[in-house]
Amino acid sequence: MGYSMLFRKQMAPEQVFTPRSAEVNPEMYISRKQLESALKRALRGNLHMIIHGQSGTGKSWLYKKTLKDLKVPFMVANLANASRLGSICAELKNLVDREGRSIKVSFEEQKSAEANAVVAKGGLSHTDMYEIGQMEPFEACLAFLCKQSNNKPSILVFDNLEAAFTEPLLKELADLIILCDDERYSRFNVKILVVGVPGGVKEYFYKTPHHNTVANRLVELPEVTRLEKPECNDLVKRGFIEKLHYKVFSETELMEHVAWITDRVPQSVHEYCLELAFTSEESQIVNSDYISIADQDWLSKSQYYSYSVIESHMNERETKAGRRNQTLFALSLCTGEQFKAGDIEEIIRKEFPTSTGGTVLNVPQMLSQLAAGEKPIIKRSPKGDAFTFADPRYKMVLRTMLKKGEAEIVEKVPVSNN
Numbered sequence: 516m517g518y519s520m521l522f523r524k525q526m527a528p529e530q531v532f533t534p535r536s537a538e539v540n541p542e543m544y545i546s547r548k549q550l551e552s553a554l555k556r557a558l559r560g561n562l563h564m565i566i567h568g569q570s571g572t573g574k575s576w577l578y579k580k581t582l583k584d585l586k587v588p589f590m591v592a593n594l595a596n597a598s599r600l601g602s603i604c605a606e607l608k609n610l611v612d613r614e615g616r617s618i619k620v621s622f623e624e625q626k627s628a629e630a631n632a633v634v635a636k637g638g639l640s641h642t643d644m645y646e647i648g649q650m651e652p653f654e655a656c657l658a659f660l661c662k663q664s665n666n667k668p669s670i671l672v673f674d675n676l677e678a679a680f681t682e683p684l685l686k687e688l689a690d691l692i693i694l695c696d697d698e699r700y701s702r703f704n705v706k707i708l709v710v711g712v713p714g715g716v717k718e719y720f721y722k723t724p725h726h727n728t729v730a731n732r733l734v735e736l737p738e739v740t741r742l743e744k745p746e747c748n749d750l751v752k753r754g755f756i757e758k759l760h761y762k763v764f765s766e767t768e769l770m771e772h773v774a775w776i777t778d779r780v781p782q783s784v785h786e787y788c789l790e791l792a793f794t795s796e797e798s799q800i801v802n803s804d805y806i807s808i809a810d811q812d813w814l815s816k817s818q819y820y821s822y823s824v825i826e827s828h829m830n831e832r833e834t835k836a837g838r839r840n841q842t843l844f845a846l847s848l849c850t851g852e853q854f855k856a857g858d859i860e861e862i863i864r865k866e867f868p869t870s871t872g873g874t875v876l877n878v879p880q881m882l883s884q885l886a887a888g889e890k891p892i893i894k895r896s897p898k899g900d901a902f903t904f905a906d907p908r909y910k911m912v913l914r915t916m917l918k919k920g921e922a923e924i925v926e927k928v929p930v931s932n933n
């Protein structure tokens with residue numbers, strides 16, 4: 516063992532790749548310059564903020580890392596918990612109980628107009644000390660944050676907006692946002708950051724009772740989407756080479772493969788890389804054999820549901836050309852968000868020239884079938900003229916599970932079901 520090896524900190528795969536970690540691992544955090552600076556700029560403005568993006572794209576890590584770097588104190592209220600407890604206030608009370616009361620800070624009321632009026636009426640001392648635990652939960656959260664930040668701006672995050680899509684919770688959230696303008700609350704200098712998946716945010720604007728009033732107080736940040744190619748490559752290299760010190764036979768092949776099957780969604784990148792890191796743990800080598808094994812393990816462990824849905828849409832072995840399977844294979848090659856029947860037909864003809872030559876393909880009908888049934892793989896776009904995947908994971912799984920075999924027959928990678 517070389518001298519330098521002795522001083523290498525050996526990390527375990529699960530410390531490097533953490534697909535579901537709520538806590539940011541700063542050593543593995545990939546900087547996302549544009550998103551971070553958009554958030555930083557919005558923090559300096561005077562509106563509350565919304566961050567949106569599909570699940571697993573890194574919204575929570577983005578705000579946690581950025582706020583921490585800026586040393587802006589923040590608290591996270593989980594709207595999924597609010598939904599479970601029946602109100603946002605109940606979740607805020609939880610937060611205060613957990614963070615505020617344990618510290619037992621008291622808050623000195625600033626001389627607001629209201630307080631002065633009371634003083635003028637005589638009787639009360641000119642400053643009032645409040646135990647944070649005695650305030651109503653929303654005010655207590657704001658007071659706690661204000662105390663932590665020494666009156667500088669701080670942030671109250673409402674994460675998982677999509678979990679709070681009921682009339683009463685939306686109304687409550689709208690009320691809280693509007694209340695922030697009220698002097699009793701505004702003096703704490705706290706801004707609100709709402710985080711959720713895209714459908715959720717749009718619906719929110721639409722459903723919220725005081726639509727305009729709330730919309731006027733919010734700025735929507737650019738959508739958080741999958742990683743850029745260099746960002747995804749960085750993540751793969753940092754994990755396997757810098758942190759795990761595995762011997763990677765072809766870096767390019769590995770980076771391309773991971774980017775392709777995970778579609779560069781951060782959570783999926785971690786998930787797949789974790790599988791591969793385990794597969795290669797004993798040998799500390801990453802080569803194409805281990806990659807194939809990891810593909811199968813990833814399909815059977817993490818993606819079995821998607822795998823079985825796709826399997827249920829495939830042609831039986833006996834079908835001659837296996838046109839449906841060719842269509843599924845063509846879908847896996849789509850790079851855009853949306854696709855039309857014409858795009859798919861073009862891919863099918865290019866990939867399977869012999870079996871499609873001089874033949875009429877009824878692609879629209881095939882796509883309709885894949886969009887129908889209890890577990891559709893694709894769905895029509897709102898306008899109805901194009902399709903998207905019903906779940907982004909289907910695309911990843913198609914890319915991993917389908918291979919073009921001999922005689923233009925599409926085969927599936929078998930997985931063991933256990």
Ligand SMILES: Nc1ncnc2c1ncn2[C@@H]1O[C@H](COP(=O)(O)OP(=O)(O)OP(=O)(O)O)[C@@H](O)[C@H]1O
Nearest residue numbers: 533534536544545570571572573574575576781782
């Ligand atoms: N910038 C990043 N660098 C490296 N890994 C990241 C980054 N952002 C996210 N990840 C990885 O992706 C996982 C999911 O990220 P995160 O929880 O932030 O997604 P999300 O958009 O909040 O998802 P959800 O909508 O389901 O809450 C993280 O646990 C982490 O493993």
Ligand SMILES: [Mg+2]
Nearest residue numbers: 574575576674
């Ligand atoms: Mg999240």
